[in-house]
Amino acid sequence: MEDYVIEMLHITKEFPGIIANDDITLQLKRGEIHALLGENGAGKSTLMSVLFGLYTPEKGVIKKDGKEVKINNPNDATDLGIGMVHQHFMLVDIFSVLDNIILGSEPSKFGFLTKAEARKKVMDLSNKYNLKVDPDALIEDITVGMQQRVEILKMLYRDNDILIFDEPTAVLTPQEIDELMKIMKDLAAEGKSILFITHKLNEIMEVADRCSILRKGKYIGTVDVANTTKEELSSMMVGRNVKFAVDKEEAKPTKEVLKVENVCVKSKIHSNDSVHNVSFNVRAGEIVCIAGIDGNGQTEFVGALTGLDDISSGKITLCGEDITKKSIRYKNTHGMSHIPEDRHKHGLVLDYTLEENMILQRYFEPAFQKGGIIKKKDMRAYSDRLTNAFDVRSGQGALSKVRSMSGGNQQKAIVAREMDREHELLIAVQPTRGLDVGAIEYIHKEIVKERDAGKAILLVSLELDEVMNLSDRILVMYEGEIVGEVDPKKTTLQELGLYMSGAKRDDRREAK
Amino acid sequence: MKKKLLSVLLVASMVATMFVGCGSSSDSASKDSASTEEGAADAATSDYRIAMITDSGDITDMSFNQTTYEAAKAFADKNGAEFQYYKPTEDSDDARIASFENAVTDGYNVIVVPGYLFANMIKEVAEDYPNVTIIALDCGEGDFGDYKLPENVCSFTYQEELAGYMAGFAAVKEGYTKLGFLGGMAVPAVIRYGYGFVQGCNDAAVELGNASDVQVNYVYGGQFFGDEAITAQMDTWYSNGTEVVFACGGGIYTSACEAAQKVDGKVIGVDSDQSGTISQQYGDDSLCVTSAMKGLAPTVDTTLTDLFAGNWSNYAGKIENLGIVSGDDPSLNYVQLPTETWSMEKFTVDDYKDLVSKLYDGSITVDNSTDKMPATEITVKEYDNIH
C-alpha cells in the first residue's frame, strides 16, 4: 500500500450552470512534488479550494493519512497541516517580514508578544531552506520573489507539511523561478509534500515527481513525470496535440507604419528618465518585439506610445502622421490597437458584461449608437460575432459579467476586440501572460495571421520563448534604453540574456 | 458558516413576518380605540380634552414652550382632563396644521398653541373645526393681518415692553451701568421686550443722573437657542465690561450664562422666573438678577378654568393684550418681575411696587412700537444679528 498523506477521492463540486469538479481523485504521496496540470478553468482552483475548506463538495471524501477528515473552513485545513501559497499574496504591505509570518499565530506569554522566539524559529527555517529573507524588511520594500518566500515561510512556521503552490511562477523572473524550483526540491527532500498547480510544462518536467491532469472539470489521469514528455502532458491537458513552435513564413515587411524617434519618459520614482532616447520603427507585415527583464522601462514606453502616460520628449509617427501629442481616442481611431499589459487594470471593465466590453473603444461609432442611445441589438450581434470567431467562452454569453470569466477568456476577449478594430498597428503587451498552452498557441497564431494580413505588430514580452518564436526582429530594452537589435533566427537565448542583463550593448545604437 | 448565516436570515425573516402580523393587529386595535374615542367625544361634549402643539422649540426649552406645556398639563391633571402635546415634524405651517389635525383626529378639542408662528395655522383650520377651541398665546393682530378670529379662537398678547421696561429700570437702579440685550429672533414680542428694556434703562439712568455712563449693547441671536457663536459674542461683551445681559429668547440664555459665569457677570431671565432654572443648571444662585416675566402660565390656567366653567364667551374671537391690571398687587399682573426670588438690594421690592403703580396709573408710559430703536440719552450700541 502506498503512503498517501492526502487523498481526495471522487470529489464533485457544482456551481450553478457548471460542474467545476466532476468525480476527481487526487492522491498525494508523502515527500513528493505532485503537479496539478490543467488549462484555465479546468477546475484546479476549485479542487484546491475544496481541500482548503473554502468549498464543501457535493460528493467525495478527503482522507489524511488514510483517515477520513472533514474540512469545513481554512482553519480546519491549517490544523491538518495544509498550507497554501496563493497566486496573490496575502501579506500586509506595511508590516515587516517577521510580523507577516507570525500574523495570526502570534507567540505570546501572558498576552505579551514574545517575538524573540518567533524570530529565532523563522531564521532557523530561513537558513535551513536557504530562503535568505531579511526578517525586518517591510513587505512593500522587497521583491515579488522575496514576498513569495515570506509566504513559504508562513507555511513552514506553522509546521505545515502539505504545501500547496498555486501558480507560483506566474509572477517571477526566470532567475527567481530557478531558485523557487530549488527550494521546492529541498522542501520535498525534507519530507514535505507539495502540490504544485501550474500550466507551465517546463516547470513540471523540471521539478515534479508525478502529475495529475484535469480538463474541463474532469480527471484525465496521473502520470509519472519521468516517463512522460511535454507533448504527452500537453495533449492530455488540452485534449489534442499542441505545437510549441509557431508556424510562420518569412516576414515580408512593406511600408513603415510606426516610427519612434528619441522618445524619453520621465520617471515617476526617480529623477532619471525611465525611458531614454528610444528610436526604432515597425513596418507593415512584421512582428517587432521589445524584450527585456520586467521593470526596464517597457511599461512606461508603451504608456507613452499609447497615450496612457505623458511623453517628455521625442516624436511618434503613425502611418506618416505625427501622433505624439494626440489623445488616446485619436490614436484608437487612427490605426492603433493595444492589447494592454494588465487586462484587469486597463483592458476590461470587469463589472461590465462581455458585450459592453467588446465595444469599449467603439461605443460612440454610428454602428453602435444613434442619437446617444446605444444600439443594444447591434452591440449584441457584434459581441456574438467576435466571441464566436475567437472562441471566447463564458457562462452567460454576451451577458456574462467579465469578472466571472476565466483569465484566458478575458484575454481572448481583449485580443478579439483589438484585432477586429480597424488598425494598422497592433501593440501587444504580454499578450499571453498567465494563459495556458492552448490559449497561447491560439493567440500566437492570431498574431501571425495579423502580420500576414499586412499589419504592423509591436510585441512587448518577458517570455523568452515567445520572443524567440514569434518575432521577426528583437529589440532589447535595458534600463530604459534599447541596447541591442537581434535577429531571432541568428541569435541564441544566451546572447539575448546578455543583452537583457546589461552585459552586452550594441555600440551601433549607442552612437545613434 | 454558511448555514449559520442562513439561519440568522431565516430567523430575521420570521421575526419580520411576526412583526408584520403584530403590526397589522395593533393597527386594527388603534383603529378601534380611535373610533371609540371619537364616540366618547361625541357623547359628552362637555368633556374637554386638551392638547398643546409646540412651535419651533421643544417642551424642554426652559422657556416659552415649557411654560405653556407645564401650565396646561398642570391644569389637565388637576381637572382630570386628558392631555397630550404634539410636536410638528418640522418648522412649517403645513407641519403645524398636520399636528393640529392629528390632535383633533385623536379626539382633542382644546388646543393650546404658543407663539406667533401659529397665526397661519389658525387662519387655515379654525373655521373648518368650529367645535375645537383654540387658545393662542402671543399671536397678535400683526400676525393675523386682516383675519377676524372666529368664535372658537382666542389669542393673548402681552405688553412685553412693560416687563422689559421694569427689568431695565431695576437693573440700572441696582447700579449696573454696562448692560446688554441678547434677543432671540427679531420677532415683535422680542423686540418689545428689548425696546422696553432700553427705555427702562434710559429712564432709570436719567433719574439717577448717570445717563452718560450707562451703555446698552443690543443684539439678536437669530435663533431661540444658544450656540458657540452666540457664546463667543457674549464672551466679548462680558470681557469688555458688560455687567448684566438680558437674555431674551427661549434657550438662548445658555450662551449668556456660560459667558457670564467665566467673568462673574449676571443675566436677566425672560418669560418666566428663570432664577431657579439657572441656579440649578449653573450652580450659581446669584447668576440671575431678575426675570422679565410675562404671565403665560396664569393665562393658560385662567383661560382653561373659564372654559371649563362655561365662560368661553368672555374670550371667543378676541385678541387680548395683557399687561398691568393692578397697581397695588403686582402679582396679579400679566407682566412682572419675580418678587419671591428677589435678589436685588438697591432696587427693592417696594421700589418695584412703586414702579408698577406708576406704570398702572399712566405717570410712566412705555412706547410699544417695534419700528425703530427708541431715542435715548444713554448709549445704545446695536450689533448685527449673530446668525
Next chain:
Amino acid sequence: MGQKESFFKRPAVQTLLASVLCAVLGIIIGFIILWFMNSEHAAEGMGAILTNFFKYRIASTKTLMKYMGSFLVNSVPVILCAEAILFAYKAGLFNIGAAGQYTVGIIASLYTSLALGWNWFFCLLAAIVAGGIWGLIAGIFKAYFNVNEVIAGIMLNWIGLYICNIILGGEACMNQSKSETYEITEVNPSGILPGFMQEFFGGNQYMTIAIPITVVVAIIILIVLNKTTFGYELKATGHNKEAAKYAGMNAKRNIMFTLLISGAIAGMAAGLLYLTGIQHYKIASSVPGMGFTGIAVAFLGGLNPIGTIFAGLFVEYITLGGQYLNTNYYNPQVADLMIAIIIYLCGFVLFFKTILNRPGKVKVNANAEPAKTTKKEV
C-alpha cells in the same frame, strides 16, 4: 440548475432583498427601542408610526388624501437628492456636496421668486442652474487640480449655507419680523409651481407638478445610465477609471459633467420643494440634512433610480410617523432615532448583499457551455 437559487442569485433580487431586510431590521430595532422606553405601549406606538397618516381614513378620505399629498410633496427633495448622489456614485464620484447644491438651489429658487418675481419655470431653472454650477465647481477642482470631490463638496456646502443666509436673510426675501422668507403665494403667485391633481389629494395646495417631475427625472436617469453612450462612459469610469482612460474616454470632461448634472438634480430638488410654498427658508446654522439623508436613501434604494423612489418614500414615511406617537409615552424624536438607525443600516445593504451572495461569491469557472452541464445534471 435550481430555479430558486438562481432567482436569489439575480443581482436585482438580491438588492431588493437586502434593502427590504435593512428596512425591516430598522423597524424591528425601532420597536425594541420603543419597548425599552415603555413596554406597555410599544405595539401601539409602532402601530401609530406605521399607520401614520392613514389614521385619517376614519376622519375623512379627503383629509387622508391631503396628508398623502403632503407626504409625497415632502418626499420629493429626499428622493431627488438621492438621485443626484446615485448618479454621481455610478460614475465613481461621491457627491457629498449634494447638500450644498441643494442649498444654492434654495437660494436661486427663492431669490428669483421673491426678490425678482420671476415665473416659476425660470425660478426652477435658476435652481437647477445654480445647483449645477455648484456641482461643476467641485468637478473642476477634481478634474484639474485633483482635489477630492468629498473635500471640495464639504467646503462648498458651508460656503453655500453662508451665502444662502446672507442672500435670503436680506430684506428682499426675508420677512424680518418673522425671520423666515416671505410667502411666495403672497409676494409672487406666478412663482408657485402649477398644481397637480390637487383635488384628488384632498385639495392639498402643495401638490404640484414636482411629483410627476420627480418620477420623470428618475426614469430619465435610469435611461441615461443604462441606454446611452454617456451613461456607458460614466459607468465605465466609475467601475474602472484606468480602463476608461485606455478606451479614450475623456475623464476630466466626464467628472465635470457628472457633478454638473448631479448638482443640477440636487438644485432641482430644492426648487421643487421651496417653489410649492410648503417651506420657508429660515436662517440656519447647519447645512440642510436633505443631501445627507439622500446618501442613505440612495443606498437603501439599491443604487437604482426607481428603487430610490421607494426608499425615499419609506424614509419620509417613517419620519412623518414620529408625530403620531403618543407623547405621553414617547418622545416624538424616537422616529428620528429610528430613521437614524435605518440610515445607519443602509450601510449594511452591501453587507446583506454579500451574505446573500455568499455561495456564489468566488468566481465561477464558466468555461464549459452551460447547455452541456444542464444535460449532465438530468
